[in-house]
Amino acid sequence: MSKRLTTWLLIILLALIVLTACSSTPKQTIQYEGDSQMQATITVMYSGGLNFFNKDYGDLFRAKYPNIEVKVVTASPWSNIEKVLEEQKPDVLLLSYEDYVKLMDEGKLLDLNNVITDDAFNLEGMNQDIIGFLRQSGGGKLYGLPPYFGNTGLFYNKDLFDKYNIPYPQDGMTWEEVFQLAKRFPVEDGISGFYKNYLGALRYNMEASQGLKTVNPKEMKVTINTESYKKLFGTLLDAYQSKTLEVKDYGEDVYDSFITGKSAMTTESYYYLNNNIYWAKTDRGDDFHLNWDVAAAPVGESNREAAPMFMFYSIYAVNANTSEAQASWELVKFINSEEVAKMKSRTTTHAIPTRTDYMYNPEGKRMEIFYKNINMDWSLNYNRQDKRIPNKFNSAFSNIMNSEFMAASRGEKSVDEALQSIQERGQEELDKQLAEKSVEEGK
């Protein structure tokens, strides 16, 4: 070749090399397993602060990665994530499902697909409904992992059912069927078939089971005046008036009517195990004889195979802007690992491990109901408060419903009159709250 051509080729070659080197965007490539002795400092969002974090994960993590310093930013998955990202710039993020989707869409989360699917991680050990759904939300890719999730179960007292020769509740029962079962318990013996600490929670469970919304957020209309709701209200009223349903708030006292064996059933979240059942067992030891088990939370007639109360809690992800991608991934991996799940399986937890094989179940109860039939689209669509509706409205409306319910229960008005009242008062309240909200936002 001519000298000129060679020179040009060399220049081009050099340029290419330089460009390739320089154009390495912050897309650091991470390996599944980095060097456990690696030095790094990372910040993690955690709702419990440093001390809770250390007890939960930090101490164990440090044992494995002695040179990774972990700092904690106290923030919950419910914090204003934009603010946290801007002000604290954490490497490892703790996100609600909504924030996970939002940040993922905005390209603010590190792509973890290559490493998550590594065989060594044993992704199949995590509940596939949940993982599948997350992947679906990410257009086929995973940007984070949830070590826990939430769900509700129907707790029942086997001894009470045996005593009165009533068949145990089954998975896939509707609320009507549950109350029919509850009715068979003799009120005159001081036993209530069903217990709930407050009416609002019970009503909410019943609405969720049928996908009934009391407010249409698109049109901002209260939607109580339907046949379905009338039926729900009627069922509840009948159970309450016949004393089949006991509603009593024990505050923070763990020994409620179900725990003390006065009520045959209750619906509660998985949290009830840690907070009440196992707590009481630890407190009273051998004196605690509750012979309990669980069935799937009651459903709607149209869809008996659903998990209406499924909830995402926190999803761990890595900030796309991190300068410590490998170390951040190590923490996310660690928190979601089999190793940690196994360690935590020795005691009860507040929520259900996504690695469901490691659910704490020393007495061999029907814990599988907590992760059965997780129909994601449906429950995510239903659950959690719709942010378009002012939060103040939610409690105001619930109180309107309670007061009308009580009036009906005392015979002061008919079901129709009560529902009409709820509809009117509810709409008035909603309109008022929306007006106030727009005044506030106008400022």
Added chain:
Amino acid sequence: MSKQLTKWLAVIMLMSVFLTACSSTKQTIQYEGDSKMQATITVKYSGGEEVFNFEYGNLFRAKYPNIDVKLINNLEDEPDVLLLGFDEYGEFLDEGKLYDLNNVITDEAFKLEGMNQGVIDVLKERGRGKLYGLPPQFSNRALFYNKDLFDKYTIPYPTDGMTWEEVLQLAKRFPIEDGEGGLYTPSLGSLLSNMEEAKDLRRINTKDMKVTVNTDSYKELFETILDASESQALNIFGHDGFAKNDPFITGQSAMAFEYYTYLNNNIYWVKQERGEDFNLNWDVVTAPVDKSNREATPYFFIPTIFAVNAKAQNVQAAWEFVKFVNGEEFATINSRTTTNNIPTRTDYVFNPEGKRMEAFFSNLKMNRTLVSHSYYENIPISFLNAFHGIVESELKAAAVGVKTIDEALVSIEERGQQQLDKQLAEKSVEEGK
């Protein structure tokens, strides 16, 4: 004069003497009567004879040996000396039921200026410039802190006029590893109550008996408390109210928010018990406030005002009693040991170690607690306890992440309202009986 006229004059004279004597509803009293006077006075007091004698009776009898003091419980029996709460004091003076003590109270010998101006101003304001009674003591709270712990970690001491948020920030700076922590509180619920009072947040609208916690102000408050709890700024030590070994006393917590009685019941009590072994290096700053008003004294309170019944049988003796318990002599005697509440004659505060006691009584201002104590009258007492339990359980759920704060607020309001409605219904059934 004729015999008949003389007779009539005598009758008229006798009658007018008689009438004058009987119609003296407005007996004029002197500042100082004869300390040997013989009289019987009744005092409305519900604390029992033993406590009364210990607090007032024995000392009073030493000075006035011939005044017999009887304790009664019923207002209908028109006691001579009334012990009134601030609201009652206001009502009674409005209705003319209290004897006007202004002439005698202002006597030079009484040294009214030796009584705390803030307290006197509050009473004068209520009485439209006039005084109808006096409190020998009043109540307030302050922030106690452990100087040694602050020094140990090189953290600056708290200052007067700090907000609750600033106090919590300060508390966060203390490490937990060594078992030492920032702020001691018996429960999250009590911290919530304390902060509510400073911010004048009411959890119930008593007009329509509605629980009102699902508001922006409450949300912010719950977030602050939750944050403090999660970052372990708090050292929570629940007890029945009688424990003498709370984390502040044991030197594990750097701060505690307490009533003046904490001195009597805890600090000096333990000091007496343990003597040399008790080395708590404590001091006080003014009670934390809300950022909207750093000058406020939200916890200042007047529990008992001594007054003379307008219908008293023996006004002079009754006044002697009121004068005595509010006098310098009484304050001097009491200054030798700790007292339950702060002496209104604040110069006589028991303070052997020269601590910043003025934190309890400087710049006292009329505040909402004084003005609207009747807020609590219509709320069933059992509701407040139940509500604390509800708040604790919901905050806990939010803390472990199974609920958002918004969800917790909705639940707190729902559960609170359900509980309030239930207790109001029970209360009216009870009262209907």
